[in-house]
Amino acid sequence: MxxxxxxxxxxxxxxxxxxxxxxxxxxxxxxxxxxxxxxxxxxxxxxxxxxxxxxxxxxxxxxxxxxxxxxxxxxxxxxxxxxxxxxxxxxxxxxxxxxxxxxxxxxxxxxxxxxxxxxxxxxxxxxxxxxxxxxxxxxxxxxxxxxxxxxxxxxxxxxxxxxxxxxxxxxxxxxxxxxxxxxxxxxxxxxxxxxxxxxxxxxxxxEGISAYPLTSKKRDKTKYTCPCGVNVWGKPKLRIICGNCGDPFLASICAEEE
Structure with a gap:
């Protein structure tokens, strides 16, 4: 073969x-x-x-x-x-x-x-x-x-x-x-x-050889995205409504550069 x-x-x-x-x-x-x-x-x-x-x-x-x-x-x-x-x-x-x-x-x-x-x-x-x-x-x-x-x-x-x-x-x-x-x-x-x-x-x-470690030395923050594509960043657990479409923002974790 x-x-x-x-x-x-x-x-x-x-x-x-x-x-x-x-x-x-x-x-x-x-x-x-x-x-x-x-x-x-x-x-x-x-x-x-x-x-x-x-x-x-x-x-x-x-x-x-x-x-x-x-x-x-x-x-x-x-x-x-x-x-x-x-x-x-x-x-x-x-x-x-x-x-x-x-x-x-x-x-x-x-x-x-x-x-x-x-x-x-x-x-x-x-x-x-x-x-x-x-x-x-x-x-x-x-x-x-x-x-x-x-x-x-x-x-x-x-x-x-x-x-x-x-x-x-x-x-x-x-x-x-x-x-x-x-x-x-x-x-x-x-x-x-x-x-x-x-x-x-x-x-x-x-083994610690990952190019993308799960833990980061950067300061974590939360990215919020609404269905119409607008992004904002802020503290975790915020409850935000989009002024354009009226729908709630959905949270995802990202990292902030020191």
Missing amino acids: TTLRPTQETYAELQHAYDSFNAELFGGELPECLITLQRERLTYGYFSAERFSNREGRRTDEIAMNPVYFAVVPLVEIMQTLAHEMTHLWQFHHGTPGRGRYHNEEWADKLESIGLMPSSTGQPGGRRTGDRMSDYPIAGGLFLDTCDKLLTQDFRLSWYDRFPTYPALLAGQQSYSLTMDLPENVATVAANTGVDMATDIATALS
Whole structure:
């Protein structure tokens, strides 16, 4: 048996997921793109239209995936990120993207049509549109059905970052998919791979070699974000209402430079 080199293995797995989603969720409408790994802070992934060009003058889009999350959030959520960014790619080629980072109604409708519910909080009750958007799987929807076919014992993301950031670990613990009754393959693959990765990460952290330690010498403060994308920082346990949209701010922990 030939062992693939890490670069080949990683990108072959991501390409396989892209091809599966393109066929099952987008009817094969999407062109090829260049998938990259980027450690963009507090971002699961992003889409950049026509970011790359070759020497023959061809252009291609970029979908970036953040490997910091690969080991600490459920695999189905990594696949959500890929499908989320593929929806941006679909809209660039077949629709009308919103200005800047804005996720408009057309994008939200398309995402919902493939079985992911757009949500500013990543959970039920969030806004469907905005600058910073997440999503969650729709029970019985097309996305989970496709994942159930894809996430068998033959599919995995073999390589992962052993030194996840604190926000990534927190995101994994708060994942909405953990509260759902997921299809059998989706749940089984996540359980089987998650134990081994968690043990490996815990060992790395205990050896004190993490590039992203769980404890910080910085002074912690709390970041508050409202569904319309406004951020404020302050002391823990504040209760703040946004003057723009009238919704409460949601808290997340960040670190303040000394």
